[in-house]
């Protein structure tokens with residue numbers, strides 16, 4: 001059962017688009033918005049927790065730290081915290097968001113390959129778990145743990161690169177031979193160095209790996225986890241007892257962008273892990289996970305108005321308000337990050353007219369600003385809407401400020417389950433759209449005269 005029925009989610013999505021148009025959440029003045037299915041997010045979080053709980057007692061106690069970079073939005077972090085999740089952060093900004101969401105320090109994990117001394121000191125002082133990325137960072141931690149009073153059982157760890165190889169997208173493969181992340185486990189002498197590093201540091205109690213992400217098969221990811229589990233046992237054996245207390249197995253579960261099916265599921269991954277890494281879930285080690293994309297992607301969409309429909313060289317082109325500014329990866333690496341596009345009419349109803357090949361273009365002033373090329377879709381006309389599906393992770397926030405286009409507003413939606421036919425939908429603001437005044441201020445308005453005054 002690697003597949004979950006998402007028919008309900010598709011029905012909720014259609015209801016949300018209809019009501020977003022009707023209630024003016026999207027419209028002429030707000031031609032592009034992000035929409036998030038609150039129920040879908042809750043179900044994904046529960047699905048993850050339950051999948052690990054089913055796998056064994058260690059899974060039931062796991063800390064699932066949501067990778068904040070996938071959706072750095074305070075209300076989203078709060079929603080997930082309400083479902084029992086923590087946060088994985090990799091910058092002072094992400095840490096500030098997690099704290100603003102009310103996530104307790106003990107439920108936050110700090111990763112990042114470039115932590116400054118000040119960031120490390122702050123994390124220790126706050127009692128936030130840290131995974132050092134390199135030998136060099138570990139040397140910094142040596143000095144800090146001696147100087148900064150931290151909670152005695154704070155999980156401090158080291159990121160290991162199990163060097164299992166990459167998936168189909170180079171830029172999203174973290175466990176290649178020469179990856180920039182972690183201590184390369186299979187480099188000459190690395191294993192011995194690692195075992196010694198733990199033996200010499202009673203405070204170093206966690207091992208971290210993150211093998212992913214999009215484009216990586218589950219077996220490859222599980223092999224990475226198997227290698228760090230094996231390393232943890234080796235460290236324990238060398239120390240003659242329990243040295244490692246926490247295994248942080250990262251995130252990286254890929255997402256299906258081709259249909260509404262959720263596949264692979266967290267459950268499927270937990271089962272692959274249980275088979276590949278006997279003992280992983282037996283409770284000997286505390287488990288931490290860091291899923292991002294798999295928790296949010298399927299529950300988000302970017303909804304945009306079609307401003308014009310034109311044609312060139314025999315090709316129909318829908319010029320919409322969703323382009324590279326909201327879908328930067330899709331526009332610049334379309335083969336790695338293709339997105340489904342759903343067509344809705346001017347009133348927000350699904351378009352059912354016969355499919356014709358067309359380009360779906362964005363508003364940016366460069367020719368390649370296309371979110372879909374030669375795509376078969378019901379013929380789009382001016383005033384219609386397009387929804388870029390599965391964009392709940394890494395799209396709302398990875399804004400590309402080309403043409404000074406504003407970051408769109410993001411709204412959560414809940415469909416009244418008693419009244420799905422009546423399509424009663426409530427919206428809540430996750431993030432207001434960036435205003436023109438904010439754009440002007442960010443672009444140096446307060447310093448308007450400074451350059452001219454410089455002689």
Ligand SMILES: *Cc1c(COP(=O)(O)O)cnc(C)c1O
Pocket residue numbers: 067069070088111210212213214250251252253290291292293294
């Ligand atoms: C990005 C990242 C994650 C989350 O990856 P997903 O593919 O979104 O699950 C987890 N851990 C670390 C260290 C990361 O850099």
